[in-house]
Amino acid sequence: MTHFADRLAALVEERRSRVVLGLDPDPAALWPTGRGENAAHGLPAALAAEATVTHCAAAIEAAGPACVAVKLQFACFERLGAPGWTALERVRGTAQAAGLLVIADAKRGDVPVTARAYAQALIGSTPSPFGLIEGFAADAVTANPLLGRDSLEPLIETASSAGAGVFCLVNTSNPGASDLQDLDSAGAPLHERIAEMVNASGAGEVGESGLSLVGAVTGATRPERLGRLRELMPRAVFLLPGVGAQGGDAGALGPVFAPHPAAGLVAASRSIVNAYREVGGDPRAAAAAAAQDLRALTWNQ
Amino acid sequence: MTHFADRLAALVEERRSRVVLGLDPDPAALWPTGRGENAAHGLPAALAAEATVTHCAAAIEAAGPACVAVKLQFACFERLGAPGWTALERVRGTAQAAGLLVIADAKRGDVPVTARAYAQALIGSTPSPFGLIEGFAADAVTANPLLGRDSLEPLIETASSAGAGVFCLVNTSNPGASDLQDLDSAGAPLHERIAEMVNASGAGEVGESGLSLVGAVTGATRPERLGRLRELMPRAVFLLPGVGAQGGDAGALGPVFAPHPAAGLVAASRSIVNAYREVGGDPRAAAAAAAQDLRALTWNQ
Secondary structure (H helix, E strand, O other), X not given: OOOHXXXXXXXXXXHOOOEEEEXXXXXXXXXXXXXXXXOOOOOHHHHHHXXXXXXXXXXXXXXXXXXXXXXXXXXXXXXXXXXXHHHHHHHHHHHXXXXXXXXXXXXXXXXXXXXXXXXXXXXXXXXXXXOOEEOOOOOEEEEOHHXXXXXXXXXXXXXXXXXXXXXXEEEOOOHHHHHHHOOEEOOEEHHHHXXXXXXXXXXXXXXXXXXXXEEEEEOOOOHHHHHHHHHHOOOOOEEEOOEOXXXXXXXXXXXXXXOOOOOEXXXXXXXXXXXXXXXXXXXXXXXXXXXXXXXHHHHOO | OOOHHHHHHXXXXXXXXXXXXXXXXXXXXXXXXXXXXXXXXXXXXXXXXXXXXHHHHHHHHHHHHHOOEEEEEHHHHHOOHHHHHHHHHHHHHHHHHOOOEEEEEEEEOOOHHHHHHHHHHXXXXXXXXXXXXXXXXXXXXXXXXXXXXHHHHHHHHHHHHHOOEEEEEEEOOOHHHHHHHOOEEOOEEHHHHHHHHHHHHHOOOEOOOOOEOEEEXXXXXXXXXXXXXXXXXXXXXXXXXXXXXXXXXXXXXHHHHOOOOOOEEEEEOHHHHOHHHHHOOOHHHHHHHHHHHHHHXXXXX
16 A cells, blocks of 8 residues: 555656645535436435536546645535535545546544544444445545544554545634634644644654645644744645635645645635636636646645 | 423433433444444445444443433534434434434534524424425534624524424533633623523523523533523523543532533433443344433432
8 A cells, every 4th residue: 555645756757746636515506417317306415416416527527637645625515415525425436537646625623532433434334243334445634633642543544544634724715713723832833733733643654755644734824833833843744725726826825835836735725716717617627727727836835 | 382391300300310311422432223224235324323223223222221312423424424413313213203302513603693593493494496305303502602693683582483492502511611711800700791692592481391502512521600691591401422431520510400400411322322332232222221320310310
């Protein structure tokens, strides 16, 4: 089983890209191609899920070649109920068939016994008297570290066995992030304490690339912090949301990439998928161009 | 629409109970009645989901009358994929039909735009061109507050409209909780800063009972902290996991209940559902007795 960071490193070098296509589909704002002509019958959730799969597949086909991964926003699928979960699995398969890694952006975090169940759900599998129950088969997951190291360990252990990765929230991209994450914690802001914990959790999980399978979610909206966070987490792959629609500047991310070309991933959702609303024309062409532009901008740093 | 805390208060008074039945089914450890005789055909996940529904319905029938709510551990269902999500919905319906409130223990937390999608998924509904997509219809959800107040607001707003509640993690019951939650944060441990934020978030959401729809998850494993947390959150309903299997003492919870009989809920999962392993005999009888014992112990304080 190849280590997650080494799989990622090879893909980044091959595609010369650090772009992650974020998919957070809103059933009220799908591409026209995603609305489907067969939508005359069925329950709203099932119809919306089918259209969501079509929409996501089109976005992957258009923007995927400029990217190394997709990030699936679980909330957007969960609001479609069981059909949404099936849609998640289908989109996961489409993305992996296109050579992309799949990041389950589910931000789970729970006590160890429950964290193990989440690990089974998202990365591993669940033994049962009915046979082995396969999980979601994500290549990586996002995790909330508020419950401490023991809550991360089941995810990390399962990921290590499966060649998968775990991106822990360190400093998020929303304005309210400062409420807790910036509180002074014994002489440093809390997000730096979280960074220390993430670094410690990932220290034993480093691949041949020198990068750990335990990464960090660090918002691109506060680029002035990235140098310090890189010092605290020298082996972590940074997953950087907030570029584009949330206002982050993709040109200010230099320190992130210093350790390795694959040491930072830039996640963009609406700025790629909804690019056609700005530039007009075909959603696929606009998404392909936006992804390619972001690839070039973030590669040449 | 009746306020969540007032619905809860009425139910607590009527049933003279503060017990929440936690359901975290493991497909490898279901009650014999949950294994089913029709399990000869089908995929493992579908068979496990069907057996899980049977198991949970039996547990609700047995222990439910001594309880006011069930707490569904989403991780345990999500590991069954789409059939697991359908099972969640069926168990939710069974519990509500038995007069119990349903707490979706999903511990979600995300940036505001995504938190709104989780609110649609768990409490509200999602408008779409295919018709309105109904959500899970939980009576309450658990939420992770690491992302700050703006990440909680969509959940609280949606809950307020739906007569539902939001229990925010303040101090969890696992050993690793101390890694971050006990860090000194400008003169107080972080969990007290979280408590202040939770109190502020719930201040405008108080029902006739004097209790807020914004509650707090506070582990029963550290009862010496509950007095201080009560001072900081005088209007919050405390949801107390960790009794029983995790070692919490149900007899040490007095300060929690001071503001109102419904100001504290004691959640027990394995100590009820797996009671038969200790005492022998029929799982249903053992669960009913364990729930009734916990009801009496926590009511007479």
